[in-house]
Amino acid sequence: MSARCPAFLLRRDPVAAARRLLGSLLITEIDGLRTSGRIVETEAYGGPEDRASHAHGNRRTPRTDTMFLPGGHAYVYLCYGLHHLFNIVIGPADWPAAVLIRALEPVDGIDLMRARRRFHGPVTRLAAGPGTLTRALGITRSHDRLFLDRPPLWIEPSRPVSASEIAVGPRIGVDYAGPHALWPRRFWLKNHPSLNHPNQSAKNTGHYH
DNA sequence: TATTAGATAAAA
């Protein structure tokens, strides 16, 4: 991400941001070593009315406090006690929202990514999950609250991907959110080989029998 | 299908 924060990260619209981030590059540079991947799957969370959001109802705890930062900051939290999950904070300060990055297509530093994950399978599976992509890029809770405009962790936005290349579906693992669990807030590049959940499209957007 | 340990909320 260049010196200025892109405007789409500051609007109260995590859905638009989640779509807009598809195709962008997520980059880390740790100990002078660069790794990066193209964002191919995202989920939108927030603002306060979203029951699937950690900060629903403006719930503010030591963990969720990060979501109240202005857009363009990193929100990294631990899931199931062992997976670091990487999000980009969205919206103005004190309006909690974020986009979860769920899958990357590896671009730079693939050997280092493999070494970090101790993974020797197909490169399309190297960062195809929210927990595996942080492991591959070396992202941990130490990166929580960083602004994403410089090393060690930043974003290079791409041109917007055309709507015809984007598929939509419900978010993963949010059954506790009641009716909000079905909201079409997960976005991915159609037919991309690095997806985490390639086949779970929304009922009203896919072809089913 | 077993697993993993931080974050949280409730209890004391």
Place this chain on the structure above:
DNA sequence: TTTATCTAATAT
């Protein structure tokens, strides 16, 4: 403060 419960997942 201690304890009990839950968890935006992964690997087998």
